[in-house]
Amino acid sequence: MDLYQETGVDDKQMQSEAFFQRSANKLDFGNWSMHEKIALSCRILASEGHSETLAGQITVRNDDGTYFTTALAQAFDEIRPDALLRINANMEVLQGEGTPNPAVRFHFWVYRQRPDVRCIIHTHPPYVSTLAMTGRPLVVSHMDATPFHNDCAHLKEWPGLPIADQEGEIISAALGQKRCVLLANHGFLAATSSVEETLYLSVLVERAARNQLLAAAAYGEVRPVADALAAESHDFLLKPSIVRASFAMFARRIERQEAARR
Numbered sequence: 448m449d450l451y452q453e454t455g456v457d458d459k460q461m462q463s464e465a466f467f468q469r470s471a472n473k474l475d476f477g478n479w480s481m482h483e484k485i486a487l488s489c490r491i492l493a494s495e496g497h498s499e500t501l502a503g504q505i506t507v508r509n510d511d512g513t514y515f516t517t518a519l520a521q522a523f524d525e526i527r528p529d530a531l532l533r534i535n536a537n538m539e540v541l542q543g544e545g546t547p548n549p550a551v552r553f554h555f556w557v558y559r560q561r562p563d564v565r566c567i568i569h570t571h572p573p574y575v576s577t578l579a580m581t582g583r584p585l586v587v588s589h590m591d592a593t594p595f596h597n598d599c600a601h602l603k604e605w606p607g608l609p610i611a612d613q614e615g616e617i618i619s620a621a622l623g624q625k626r627c628v629l630l631a632n633h634g635f636l637a638a639t640s641s642v643e644e645t646l647y648l649s650v651l652v653e654r655a656a657r658n659q660l661l662a663a664a665a666y667g668e669v670r671p672v673a674d675a676l677a678a679e680s681h682d683f684l685l686k687p688s689i690v691r692a693s694f695a696m697f698a699r700r701i702e703r704q705e706a707a708r709r
Contacts, residue, residue, distance in 0.1 A: 518545025556615030
């Protein structure tokens with residue numbers, strides 16, 4: 448009998464299902480508009496160290512084929528709902544003031560390849576950037592990193608400044624059908640069906656990279672979690688209610704922090 452069988456998978460599955468049934472109407476998911484969720488995501492990312500320079504973008508695909516994004520040279524911590532741009536796939540501004548980050552161009556390649564994707568976040572946070580400099584992939588060696596189990600691709604070579612079609616083609620191909628990709632000598636990209644899930648993974652990937660680097664510095668190579676257990680945890684931690692409740696928690700935290708500074 449292997450470790451996975453010994454953990455009592457059937458019992459855990461039953462307990463998991465019972466939990467979600469009990470909590471279905473008790474978790475606080477917040478009540479923010481799409482504009483508010485995008486702006487909150489930007490400010491959450493800034494608070495987590497994702498906005499040290501002009502690098503980094505968020506885009507959201509609308510049903511009419513347009514996209515919401517932020518203006519170049521606006522830091523994530525500055526973003527409020529009325530600051531968003533609405534653009535088309537030609538990078539033309541349809542609504543709002545300013546110009547989009549030219550690197551948004553490579554997002555469109557992901558959207559073309561992935562009809563399921565509605566929100567993309569790309570940033571260069573410190574620990575992800577450091578891990579990207581080593582040439583090593585993200586290792587799922589802790590429970591909190593299991594949302595990336597078989598769900599974080601690795602682009603091993605930097606294709607250059609991502610403002611042309613070639614880089615978009617390379618990055619979208621590397622991402623494939625996964626939710627996230629670690630970009631060598633660069634940063635990361637998360638792409639999912641919702642603002643909440645993309646933000647959630649963007650927060651978690653920086654913390655996973657941090658923990659991996661700290662563990663490697665202390666003890667050398669880190670040991671990955673067993674596949675079956677990682678897969679089980681991946682599916683649990685990416686349940687829509689867990690994702691939405693986590694987003695709401697991050698959002699309430701940033702709202703409290705901002706209120707305290709006023």
